[in-house]
Structures are given as structure tokens and as C-alpha cells.
Amino acid sequence: MNIETIFFKPSDWVPNNPHLPVLLYRGLFADAEPTDFDRRFAANGWTGIWINGVFDYQHYHSGAHEVLGIALGSAKLLIGGPEGQELDVVAGDCLVLPAGTGHRNLGCTSDFQVVGAYPKGQHADIQTSAPSSEMLAKISSVPLPQTDPVQGSSGFLTEKWR
Numbered sequence: 737m738n739i740e741t742i743f744f745k746p747s748d749w750v751p752n753n754p755h756l757p758v759l760l761y762r763g764l765f766a767d768a769e770p771t772d773f774d775r776r777f778a779a780n781g782w783t784g785i786w787i788n789g790v791f792d793y794q795h796y797h798s799g800a801h802e803v804l805g806i807a808l809g810s811a812k813l814l815i816g817g818p819e820g821q822e823l824d825v826v827a828g829d830c831l832v833l834p835a836g837t838g839h840r841n842l843g844c845t846s847d848f849q850v851v852g853a854y855p856k857g858q859h860a861d862i863q864t865s866a867p868s869s870e871m872l873a874k875i876s877s878v879p880l881p882q883t884d885p886v887q888g889s890s891g892f893l894t895e896k897w898r
Contacts (some may be wrong), residue, residue, distance in 0.1 A: 737761055737762065737763050737764050737784060738761075738762040738763060738853045739759060739760065739761050739762070739892050739898060740759070740760040740762065741758070741759055741760075742757055742758045742760065742815070742816070742821065743756040743757045743758075744757075744810060744815070744816035744817065744820055744821075744837065744838075746779055746817070747816055747817025747818055747819040747820050747838060748815070748817055748818040748819060749817070749818075749865060749866035750794060750796055750817030750818065750820070750836075750837075750838035751796065751836045751855070751867045751871075751872060751875060752796075752816055752817060752820075752828075752833060752836050752837050752838060753834035753836040753837055753875065753876075754836075754875075755834075755855075755876065756801075756878060756897050757825065757834070757835055757896065758806065758810075758815055758816070758832065758834065758837055759831065759832040759892065759893055759896065760823065760825075760829065760830075760831050760880075761829065761830040761831075761832075761886055762803055762828075762829050762891075763828050764805070764828055764829065764830045764886060765827075765828040766828060767803070767827075767828075768806065768807050768827040768828040769807060769808075770787050770807040770808070770849060770851050771807030772805075772807070773807055773830070773851035774851055774897065776805075776885070776886060777803060777805070777851065777853040777885045778839050778853075778875035779885045779888075779894040779895065780884065780885050780886070780888045780889075780891075781854050781855070781881075781882060781885075782803060782853035782854060782855060782856070782857050782881070783853060783854060783855075783857075783886045784852075784853055784854045784858075784859060784860075785852070786851070786853070787807070787850070787851050788854050788881060789811075789841060789848055789849065789850055790811065790813060790839060790840070790841040791840065791841060791862075792832060792840065792841045792842075792849055793840060793864065794814070794817065794818060794838050794839075794840040794864070795838065795839065795840070795862050795863060795864050796817075796835075796836050796837055796838045796839070796863050796881065797833075797835055797836070797837075797858070797860040797861055797862065798835060798836060798861055798867065798871045798874050798875050798878075799835065799858060799859060799861050799865065799874060799878060800835055800854045800855070800858035800859055800860045800878065801832065801833065801834050801835050801854065801855055801858065801878060801881060802832070802852060802853075802854055802860060803811065803830065803831070803832050803833075803835045803852060803853050803854075803885040803886075804830065804831045804832075804833065804839075804850050804851075804852050805829075805830045805850065805851040805852070806825045806827050806828065806829045806830065806831075806847060806848075806849075806850060806896045807823070807827060807828075807849045807850060807851050808826060808827050808847045808849035808893055809826075809844060809845035809846070809847040809848035809849060810824065810826040810827065810844065810845050810846070810848065811824075811841055811842075811843065811844035811845070811848050811855065812825075812841075812842040812843050812844070813825055813831075813839060813840065813841055813842065814838075814839070814840040814841075814842050815831070815833070815839050816837065816838055817838035818838075820838055822842065828836065830885075831884055832885060832886075834878075834897075835874075835875045836867075836872075836875035838892075845892075847873035853877070853885060855882070855883075856882070857879075858878065858879075859892060880897055881893065881894075881897075
């Protein structure tokens with residue numbers, strides 16, 4: 737498994753996170769299935785687990801960090817807002833998006849499937865416009881997760897985000 741960190745500055749109307757990088761775990765599972773991510777996220781204390789895709793419009797969450805496990809297929813995702821970075825993801829990859837990070841599906845295979853989750857006590861809201869000063873303060877104050885959704889209490893996230 738290869739882990740990348742990517743920092744994003746504000747991009748047009750998308751705030752991104754001023755303090756935390758996006759984490760991209762490449763090749764977490766060789767032959768990924770939705771249950772692999774579901775079990776891993778739940779075992780590491782991440783909740784609100786869902787299975788779906790990624791919206792085809794730019795959005796971010798102001799009240800939660802989000803993990804996206806690519807369970808099936810592949811996609812080109814625009815991460816970091818309109819002037820962000822296009823990332824090609826495939827089954828077995830996993831992204832952790834800090835609160836405020838823009839994301840959008842630019843195109844995917846017909847079988848594309850994502851397993852998502854949030855740190856305990858956090859819930860995603862869907863934001864599609866520029867944040868207010870109150871929302872920027874909220875993004876900056878979202879509590880850090882107690883565990884890495886992939887590696888648990890002593891994982892990469894707990895090291896890089898603290």
C-alpha cells in the first residue's frame with residue numbers, strides 16, 4: 737500500500753481545509769469488495785457507513801471528515817474544488833477528506849461503488865456554495881478522528897493530522 741498526502745488551498749468557492757491534507761491510500765485491497773471497507777471502517781470506529789457513488793457536482797462537508805473506499809470500478813475524481821486536482825482511483829483505493837474538502841465525480845465505470853463513513857459523532861452536510869465566516873470556523877473546529885479509518889489508533893492519519 738502506498739499513501740499520499742495532498743494539501744489544497746481554497747479553490748474558487750470551495751474552502752478546502754486550511755490545516756489538514758487529503759490522504760490517499762493506493763492499493764489497500766487487491767480484490768476489493770464493499771464488505772472489506774465496511775468491516776475495516778467499522779472496526780476502526782468510523783460510523784454512518786453508506787454504499788453509493790460520488791456526486792457529479794462539486795460539493796464539500798462543513799461538519800465532518802469523510803472516508804471514501806473505492807469498492808468497485810474506477811473513476812476520475814476532482815478533489816480540492818474547481819481548480820483542484822483530478823485523481824484516478826480504482827477498486828482498492830481509499831481517500832480521507834478533511835472537512836471542507838471539495839470533491840466531484842468527473843466520470844466513472846458503470847460498476848463504480850464507494851463505501852463512505854465518518855468519525856464517530858460527525859455527520860456530513862452537503863455544501864454547494866461559498867462558506868460563511870461561521871462555516872469556515874466550523875470547518876476549522878471539526879474534531880480530529882480518534883482513529884485512522886484504515887489503520888486504527890496508530891495509523892497514518894493519527895500521525896499526519898496531529
